[in-house]
Amino acid sequence: MNSNHNSTVEENIREAQVGQRSAYPPEPLQPAPQHEPPLPQARNHSRRIRRLRIRSLDDILSDDQNGEHRSTPDEIIIVSNTNYMSENARQLPDPKPELELETEPTGPIFNCPICMSQFTEEMSTRCGHIFCNQCIRAAIYTQGKKCPTCRKRVNLKDLRRVFLPAAN
Structure with missing residues (x-):
């Protein structure tokens, strides 16, 4: 019976491989012999x-x-570290040398904290803050005789003309 059972199992396997259905219900399969190839692994x-x-x-x-x-x-x-040049490639002209500055800056550029432009007729307050002459006069008049930067009391008499190196 054992040889009959093995032949029936082999027939069921062959029919399943060919795609034909058997009229008999499938019998439980025996463990696979060791000479069969292993199941395919996931790639x-x-x-x-x-x-x-x-x-x-x-x-x-x-x-x-x-x-x-x-x-x-x-x-x-x-x-590789070799330079490649196509036969059809154009030769780029040499870059122009940068224009040299004719005059070097003489010093830092100072700006008025009120008008945010370069100083015109620099004036210093008693507290040491520097403004344009017109800007500080207008600020003292509108803000009630106070320095726009530190709010200390300032009079028009206290303003002094200063000369900065890069101004004018």
């Missing part, structure tokens, strides 16, 4: 595992001239 699509095609720039340039090269995502291009 690893990791970028680290996949084999990459490595090509040099010389190969790619020669293929491009022949019209053969098609880039693929699994391709690494190695560029």
Whole structure:
């Protein structure tokens, strides 16, 4: 009966492989013999595992001239330290040397904190803050005799003319 049972199992397997149905209900299968190949493993699509095609720039340039090269995502291009120049490439003109400054700045540029432009007739308050003459006079008149920066009391008599190096 054991040989009869094995032949029935083998027939069921063959019929299942061919795609035909058996009129008999399938019998439980025996454990697979050791000579059968193992079940297929899941593929690893990791970028680290996949084999990459490595090509040099010389190969790619020669293929491009022949019209053969098609880039693929699994391709690494190695560029050597050699300068490549296409036969059809234009020579770029040498960049113009930068214009040298004819005059060097004489010092820092100071701006008035009220009008935010360069000083005209620099004036200093008693507290040491510097403004344009017109700006400080207008500020003292409108703000009630106070310095616009520190709010200390300032009179028109307390203003002194100063001369900064980069002004005028």
